[in-house]
């Protein structure tokens with residue numbers, strides 16, 4: 001009886017591996033920004049905390065014609081604060 005369960009488990013693992021080989025763009029965990037990906041996933045760098053994040057999730061700021069993206073509103077406020085001190 002246990003042998004059957006092991007067989008089922010093996011078949012399941014093989015099936016999972018096969019699935020991941022056939023459809024590599026399924027999970028987001030192993031996703032890398034290759035050339036074929038959508039442009040929504042462009043990674044930009046936060047100039048304040050220097051963290052990379054997806055552009056679509058960023059806080060947009062137009063700073064004298066420069067497009068700047070921040071990871072959070074806190075970083076945007078910090079950036080503006082630093083700008084105003086200069």
Ligand SMILES: [Zn+2]
Nearest residue numbers: 046049071075
């Ligand atoms: Zn930040």
